Amino acid sequence: FSVVDIGIAGFNLPLFPFVSDIGYSVFWAGSVVTVTAATQLFSGLLWGLVSERVSVRKTTALMFAIQAAGLIIALQTTALRWLYAAFFLYGTGLGGAQVLQEVVWANCFGRISLGTVRGLSVPILLLCAAVGAPFFGYLYDYTGSYDLSLVLFIAVQLLCAGLTLLIRRPVKPATA
Secondary structure, X not given: OHHHHHHHHHHHOOHHHHHHHHOOXXXXXXXXXXXXXXXXXXXXXXXXXXXHHOXXXXXXXXXHHHHHHHHHHHHHXXXXXXXXXXXXXXXXXXXXXXXXXXXXXXXXXXOOOHHHHHHHHHHHXXXXXXXXXHHHHHHHHHHOOOHHHHXXXXXXXXXXXXXXXXXXXXXXXXXX
16 A cells, blocks of 8 residues: 555545646546546445455455446547546545555554554555655656656556555464
8 A cells, every 4th residue: 555655645636737738728637537536436345345245355456447447448548538537436446445454454463463564554645645646747757748657556556456465364373
């Protein structure tokens, strides 16, 4: 989740310029951002419901894959309808990030330890998010395009989707 947060923070900030650089007006670029935010807002409940019925590992891997699929479409198109579709998928995936992260932590470490796990993990998440925007900004300045940033972000999401399927609940050592 921390590594993906680099990309989320790194790309969500220049999402508006990404769309306007393709040639769309401020209105249309803003509407694409709105689609992303709205789907993120309304999909959280869906992700929570799915994670109660399907393995949270599989649900989380699917969430990362859906985000990646949206960005793959965004990277391949300049057509507004496809940008809407791309960022609908991306936003839908984003809506699951916070919900599924909590479920994964609770399932792996138990609800009694959740406060400690969050206390140790959130600073790492925030540090990664803080690195995202400057890193993606640097890549844009260096290449003059968002393409490299998006390719890296997609690769990380797909890697995390695969790694998520390998998550196992830690085994507590036996006491003597």
